[in-house]
Amino acid sequence: MLLSNPELAPLILAAILALIKLCQYILSSILGTSFKTLRPKRLWQLDPFLGLDTVVSSYHRLRLHRFLSTCQERFTQAGNTYVARIPGSEIIVTCEPENLKALLATQHQDFELGERRRHAFRPLLGDSIFASDGHIWKEARQQLRPSFAKDRLSRAETIDIHVNALVETVHAQQKRDGIVDLQELFFRFSLDVATSFLFGDSCHSLSAAKANDSAATEFADAFNRSQQRLVDRFVVGSVADFVPNSQFKKDCLTVRTFAEKYVNIAINRSRGEESGDISKQPPSILADMAGQCGDIGQLRDQALSLLVAGRDTTASLLSNLFFVLSRSPNIWHRLKAEVETLEGRRPDPAEFKDLKYLQGCIREYLADRYAENLALAEVECTVVKFLQHFDRMSAVGPSDWKEQLTLTCCVKDGVKVTLRPREDIQGDLQNYEQELLEVPAFREG
Known part of the structure; x- marks a missing residue:
């Protein structure tokens, strides 16, 4: 009956989207509590939709051999852990010691390299330990350990x-x-x-x-x-x-x-x-x-x-x-x-x-x-x-x-x-x- 009334369609769509967002927020809050995490601050970006300004700035500073100082400036602006938008996805960037410890040691099984790194390294390193995740990474680690x-x-x-x-x-x-x-x-x-x-x-x-x-x-x-x-x-x-x-x-x-x-x-x-x-x-x-x-x-x-x-x-x-x-x-x-x-x-x-x-x-x-x-x-x-x-x-x-x-x-x-x-x-x-x-x-x- 509601769907037969086209005037209510925008309201129904808005309600569905709001419900999805509420579920996402509740789920992230529950997971955040279980892993003792806090919601990171968002890096200010001129282009908040694709993050093209961040990509262009990063590449420019890389060519000037000043990329590390750019990273330091962003941490100063947004804190030791922040979220940023790049074309196709969002990324979380951190230099927080406890986060690095979790990533590399205590909770390393909960994280992966991600498609961005795999895509970047694959032309040279293929499916090596530096460019793989999951069972491929585990097999490579076991093979290389000796x-x-x-x-x-x-x-x-x-x-x-x-x-x-x-x-x-x-x-x-x-x-x-x-x-x-x-x-x-x-x-x-x-x-x-x-x-x-x-x-x-x-x-x-x-x-x-x-x-x-x-x-x-x-x-x-x-x-x-x-x-x-x-x-x-x-x-x-x-x-x-x-x-x-x-x-x-x-x-x-x-x-x-x-x-x-x-x-x-x-x-x-x-x-x-x-x-x-x-x-x-x-x-x-x-x-x-x-x-x-x-x-x-x-x-x-x-x-x-x-x-x-x-x-x-x-x-x-x-x-x-x-x-x-x-x-x-x-x-x-x-x-x-x-x-x-x-x-x-x-x-x-x-x-x-x-x-x-x-x-x-x-x-x-x-x-x-x-x-x-x-x-x-x-x-x-x-x-x-x-x-x-x-x-x-x-x-x-x-x-x-x-x-x-x-x-x-x-x-x-x-x-x-x-x-x-x-x-x-x-x-x-x-x-x-x-x-x-x-x-x-x-x-x-």
Whole structure:
């Protein structure tokens, strides 16, 4: 009868909508009470319907390397937790310690990455642990857990080979150019270590850069560019699909093809189908993973997630640490005094722990708990080796730190420094370089 009266239709529709809103409010209030949550404040937006102003502002500040300060401004405006509108959805943004603890630890099973991150990362990382939720994420976590065992990621001989190559490259660039960009070398160094552990064969990007081998550095460069694009895609959300980028597609293909080469080797080894070249490959994390799973796509995706964790965590930590050290001679000299107790030798694991000031400096910058074992081992060896080989380090260039966001955070302008080698090492540098060339892995690179 009511529906037969068209004049009542708007009133009925309004009543239904009001009832739906009331139910939503009651439900959210009940859930909020059960989880001890409060309704977050809404961020003021010029466009409250699509949030396009927020997306444009975020992308603009990202290009200016000021995105972190923009995030800080928004927290100051709206509080430590707020709601914002973006095209297609609403997001809750938080820096509240208790919320972060719940997200990452105590209630992590109640949250997921969400479609925004999965969509942004999928072109490069596929369904890896960094771009998946639910049962796929749980299976990936279980599969990768053994890879982060401390005894797997702290093999001194493997790390030492690459640390020696790094220091030799620094010596050579310092002698040739007078200025060294440590950040660029740190990313190449950590990529070499990560590919050694993961694939059983380093990509030797450090030695390739020194030899100006463009073919050998293609993977490293594609890996850098594609990760930068992932950040852009995450910030702008679904809008990214409307921005053509042929270079990004090419870089993703280069990276994934590189990984698949070693995935095929690992699968053939797990099946006992080893050719002469394959049988020469040393054991690797990927080979162990292939024993559990024979799917090429899945192994490739998880291998790339490990590569990101192994490379970026270490390189970003080293870059930010040395940015500070190059501008803080008091910290450098205090570290140097502590390391001098070793009398030039490499410390064993117990002695590393006894270097309390060194441990404090490193842990100040360490945030990624999944890659902590590998990052600690690499950074400890690198810092000690630098302190043993160089008397002084001075910064070159801007004193202000600017962000460079990829999947981690490093220094926009690099870490450009001048270093003064110790007199005894400087006088015997030719013998030092000759010793490095006798290391098989470095010579082959």
